[in-house]
Amino acid sequence: EKTRNSFSGKINDLIARYRKVDEDFFEELEEVLISADVGVSTVMDLIDELKMEVKRRNIKDSAEVKEVISEKLVEIYYGDDDEDLEELNIQNGELSIILVVGVNGAGKTTSIGKLAYKLKQEGKNVVLAAGDTFRAGAIEQLDVWGERAGVDVIKQSEGSDPAAVIFDGIKSAKSRNADVLICDTAGRLQNKVNLMNELAKVKRVIEREVPSAPHEVLLVLDATTGQNAMSQAKTFSEATDVSGIVLTKLDGTAKGGIVLAIRNELQIPVKFAGLGEKMEDLREFNAHAFVYGLFADLLEETAE
Amino acid sequence: MAFEGLADRLQSTMKKITGKGKVSEQDVKEMTREVRLALLEADVNFKVVKDLIKRIRERAVGQEVMESLTPGQQVIKVVKEELTALMGGEQSKIAVADRPPTVIMMVGLQGAGKTTTTGKLANHLRKNHNRTPLLAACDIYRPAAIDQLETLGQQLSMPVFSKGTDANPVDIATEAIEQAKAEHNDYVIIDTAGRLHVDNDLMDELEQIKTAVKPDEIFLVVDAMTGQDAVNVADSFNEQLDISGVVLTKLDGDTRGGAALSIKAVTDKPIKFAGTGEKLDGLEAFHPERMASRILGMGDVLSLIEKA
Numbered sequence: 001e002k003t004r005n006s007f008s009g010k011i012n013d014l015i016a017r018y019r020k021v022d023e024d025f026f027e028e029l030e031e032v033l034i035s036a037d038v039g040v041s042t043v044m045d046l047i048d049e050l051k052m053e054v055k056r057r058n059i060k061d062s063a064e065v066k067e068v069i070s071e072k073l074v075e076i077y078y079g080d081d082d083e084d085l086e087e088l089n090i091q092n093g094e095l096s097i098i099l100v101v102g103v104n105g106a107g108k109t110t111s112i113g114k115l116a117y118k119l120k121q122e123g124k125n126v127v128l129a130a131g132d133t134f135r136a137g138a139i140e141q142l143d144v145w146g147e148r149a150g151v152d153v154i155k156q157s158e159g160s161d162p163a164a165v166i167f168d169g170i171k172s173a174k175s176r177n178a179d180v181l182i183c184d185t186a187g188r189l190q191n192k193v194n195l196m197n198e199l200a201k202v203k204r205v206i207e208r209e210v211p212s213a214p215h216e217v218l219l220v221l222d223a224t225t226g227q228n229a230m231s232q233a234k235t236f237s238e239a240t241d242v243s244g245i246v247l248t249k250l251d252g253t254a255k256g257g258i259v260l261a262i263r264n265e266l267q268i269p270v271k272f273a274g275l276g277e278k279m280e281d282l283r284e285f286n287a288h289a290f291v292y293g294l295f296a297d298l299l300e301e302t303a304e
Numbered sequence: 305m306a307f308e309g310l311a312d313r314l315q316s317t318m319k320k321i322t323g324k325g326k327v328s329e330q331d332v333k334e335m336t337r338e339v340r341l342a343l344l345e346a347d348v349n350f351k352v353v354k355d356l357i358k359r360i361r362e363r364a365v366g367q368e369v370m371e372s373l374t375p376g377q378q379v380i381k382v383v384k385e386e387l388t389a390l391m392g393g394e395q396s397k398i399a400v401a402d403r404p405p406t407v408i409m410m411v412g413l414q415g416a417g418k419t420t421t422t423g424k425l426a427n428h429l430r431k432n433h434n435r436t437p438l439l440a441a442c443d444i445y446r447p448a449a450i451d452q453l454e455t456l457g458q459q460l461s462m463p464v465f466s467k468g469t470d471a472n473p474v475d476i477a478t479e480a481i482e483q484a485k486a487e488h489n490d491y492v493i494i495d496t497a498g499r500l501h502v503d504n505d506l507m508d509e510l511e512q513i514k515t516a517v518k519p520d521e522i523f524l525v526v527d528a529m530t531g532q533d534a535v536n537v538a539d540s541f542n543e544q545l546d547i548s549g550v551v552l553t554k555l556d557g558d559t560r561g562g563a564a565l566s567i568k569a570v571t572d573k574p575i576k577f578a579g580t581g582e583k584l585d586g587l588e589a590f591h592p593e594r595m596a597s598r599i600l601g602m603g604d605v606l607s608l609i610e611k612a
């Protein structure tokens with residue numbers, strides 16, 4: 001509630017700069033949203049809706065449009081859904097399995113390290129499975145993260161079958177009475193059909209071994225990515241039925257606005273935000289704060 | 305393909321304006337609106353798009369309609385020419401130092417593809433230019449970054465110079481070059497850690513490496529899927545390091561790759577190579593013209609125009 005209020009507050013500031021709701025106002029709003037990678041069609045629809053709403057309510061003074069803007073923006077993200085769907089699905093008293101997928105270099109392995117640390121801090125017994133058997137140094141990388149977080153890593157040699165590694169991981173996790181198994185996978189571009197099939201196979205192995213699993217399929221998206229993220233979300237969902245997004249590299253200047261459109265079109269919520277390369281740099285995602293962040297630059301300009 | 309091509313989008317607009325003698329301002333306005341959307345959907349930065357559209361409008365309005373082309377095709381021709389001009393010519397050459405070794409430094413954001421491209425470039429230099437590169441492992445931060453480069457070195461049977469993670473990247477780079485001289489390696493490719501362009505300490509580290517080893521090339525490695533932020537990234541790295549060229553990675557994906565235009569527009573440095581796969585042979589010369597068509601998503605229309 002607090003973040004929402006402060007968001008409206010910032011929108012206020014934006015509005016204050018334009019006394020009239022004119023073409024310039026909408027043009028600037030459009031540019032702000034586009035430069036945040038929100039996506040052209042989402043932005044155009046939003047602006048059209050706003051214009052219509054402004055007309056319908058006969059709003060001339062910019063001060064009155066602010067309500068409408070914040071309403072519409074948050075609405076894009078949440079749609080008609082309940083607002084607290086973002087909890088990670090971890091079941092008590094059984095092995096919960098999290099499958100992590102995404103394109104090359106998005107931040108899968110790092111996010112797994114951070115998540116393992118977080119769950120470990122919460123008292124969970126966590127095991128990692130080194131399902132990226134392809135990329136040079138991938139197993140060693142996960143190993144280092146396992147050490148940092150203080151959790152075991154189940155691995156085989158480079159080049160072995162990823163489905164076999166995951167199968168092994170499930171067996172080991174069970175025998176260790178682990179609470180959570182997090183499975184790393186090799187990065188792959190979503191237009192590589194064979195590699196997407198390989199991923200679907202990994203998921204089938206998980207389903208076969210633990211009927212209620214995977215409890216989460218997390219798609220890792222790099223916030224620096226533009227419109228292609230939508231295609232990533234669609235295709236990875238088709239292959240593995242993605243349940244949530246980890247939006248990484250939000251500590252840079254990229255805004256990752258495409259997740260608004262992804263949430264809106266595919267109903268996939270963002271569950272975590274990556275804010276750096278250290279173990280503690282994973283945060284629960286806050287949509288209100290995020291939406292407000294899209295305007296930060298503009299608002300700073302305003303403040304000057 | 306995730307997006308419909310510009311050609312489809314322009315169909316209806318084009319129909320309306322056939323059979324006229326001149327391309328009117330209104331025609332151009334309608335068409336450039338579609339062009340603008342297509343460029344934005346391809347992730348070209350909105351400021352770059354703005355400038356482009358302005359130039360296109362100025363050039364297209366009032367043109368005599370050519371017999372062989374519809375007014376729509378004519379506008380597209382102007383668009384294509386502007387894009388191609390902005391992308392520049394083909395430049396996949398790599399510097400050769402007067403006195404070996406030639407030093408190449410790889411820089412860029414986290415996960416862009418620096419380490420992989422280091423291996424690919426080494427492979428390219430040996431295969432196509434008969435060179436004997438040494439790879440230098442200057443990423444002391446990312447977990448197992450050195451293992452990754454050493455694995456690539458093994459795959460290529462090429463030497464990798466590393467000093468573990470406790471050494472200073474500047475010293476590692478300096479000593480790598482000494483070793484290259486002693487062992488007669490004619491190229492040294494320096495892999496650096498990924499970093500944010502706004503991380504002052506790490507950006508300074510790159511400047512220190514640059515000062516110490518005076519590289520003949522500094523390649524900014526950029527992920528082709530990058531969105532609007534590409535201009536900030538390219539501008540900052542170029543400002544601080546005066547890069548000599550760009551490598552655009554992951555072009556084997558289905559992204560339109562509008563970042564290519566943005567980077568070129570803000571740095572005016574050539575995009576030299578394209579990464580087209582995860583394997584060590586996945587490196588190609590960058591073709592600006594093909595990239596222009598890819599960004600517009602309109603190979604078919606372009607081939608029509610080329611014939612006219």
Ligand SMILES: Nc1nc2c(ncn2[C@@H]2O[C@H](COP(=O)(O)OP(=O)(O)OP(=O)(O)O)[C@@H](O)[C@H]2O)c(=O)[nH]1
Nearest residue numbers: 104105106107108109110187249274275276414415
């Ligand atoms: N600044 C920043 N860097 C990050 C973040 N998350 C990951 N990285 C960095 O991004 C790079 C790639 O991360 P990885 O975890 O190796 O990515 P991946 O998806 O596992 O990569 P592949 O397995 O090669 O597909 C590394 O340098 C990470 O340190 C983040 O939230 N912020």
Ligand SMILES: Nc1nc2c(ncn2[C@@H]2O[C@H](COP(=O)(O)OP(=O)(O)OP(=O)(O)O)[C@@H](O)[C@H]2O)c(=O)[nH]1
Nearest residue numbers: 104105414415416417418419420498554579580581
């Ligand atoms: N499909 C594809 N994948 C690529 C390409 N170039 C690099 N990759 C993959 O992208 C991921 C990241 O590559 P790296 O070489 O580790 O990137 P980096 O810039 O060194 O990453 P950091 O050192 O963490 O900053 C790996 O999974 C690579 O295999 C390419 O051209 N195509």
Ligand SMILES: [Mg+2]
Nearest residue numbers: 108109132138
């Ligand atoms: Mg990984």
Ligand SMILES: [Mg+2]
Nearest residue numbers: 418419443449
């Ligand atoms: Mg690297």
